[in-house]
Amino acid sequence: MSGWTEFIIAFAAFMAAHVIPMQPKLKSGLIAVLGRGGYIAAFSALSLGLLWWLLMASGRAPYVEIWPQAEWQRWLANLAVPAAVLLTTLAIGAPNPFSFGGKAQGFDPQRPGIIGLTRHPLMWAFALWAGAHLLANGDLAHVILFGLLFLFALTGIWAAEGRARRNLPDFARLAAHSSVWPGAALLDGRWRPRGPLPWLRLGLGVLIWAALLHLHPPLIGVSPLP
Structure with a gap:
């Protein structure tokens, strides 16, 4: 996987995950399954994990000043x-x-x-x-x-x-x-x-x-x- 390819995939995954709070039905369904505390913990862990991957992917992309x-x-x-x-x-x-x-x-x-x-x-x-x-x-x-x-x-x-x-x-x-x-x-x-x-x-x-x-x-x- 090239640096730019990984960067694009990581960015797409990060943005897709952050659509969840903006979708009331999807969010309500997840809360029903995980509970409010479980949803917050799971979403926070997912967001931080994807953000870390995105930061790493940006560092591995070709350097263009x-x-x-x-x-x-x-x-x-x-x-x-x-x-x-x-x-x-x-x-x-x-x-x-x-x-x-x-x-x-x-x-x-x-x-x-x-x-x-x-x-x-x-x-x-x-x-x-x-x-x-x-x-x-x-x-x-x-x-x-x-x-x-x-x-x-x-x-x-x-x-x-x-x-x-x-x-x-x-x-x-x-x-x-x-x-x-x-x-x-x-x-x-x-x-x-x-x-x-x-x-x-x-x-x-x-x-x-x-x-x-x-x-x-x-x-x-x-x-x-x-």
Whole structure:
């Protein structure tokens, strides 16, 4: 199998897997069989496995430079990735009626938590990760990889937002203290963080980021440090 062939197959498999959350009948059938916890665990493992394969396949594809890598690009990636990891750890498990498959149960629009920062924190975290890696990797295979993942994340944000606006009869009330764009509700005064800081989640996010930084060389083959 040539480098480009493996890259195309890996990318197709990754994108096909991420159609599952957008298909209510398929997702409901899997949840009925696996349970919600089992579905989340299985889908997470599948996504991470396919993403790792895709990253490996992009590294094995023929190297064609589009732009050279500069040290500031690595610094930017090393600032963006911790932010993406923290956003993810704060968002996972949080009640979110605006995401694909999200539910309003347990969601308080007056105290939306991380959803006040943005209605789509997981997709923005993915976009931040992909965009930072796009800038820091200027060869053709990685430009295709991270460029398409970045567009995929942005498309998912607007698709989820449109779906929520169509399907939530009380969308205006639920979304009153949140925003699509990260921080927009904070800047215009519609949202203010309340309550104690989620120290456990913040600590977990720091640990996950440190683990990813440590494991990047053995798993990916390249150190992310400048």
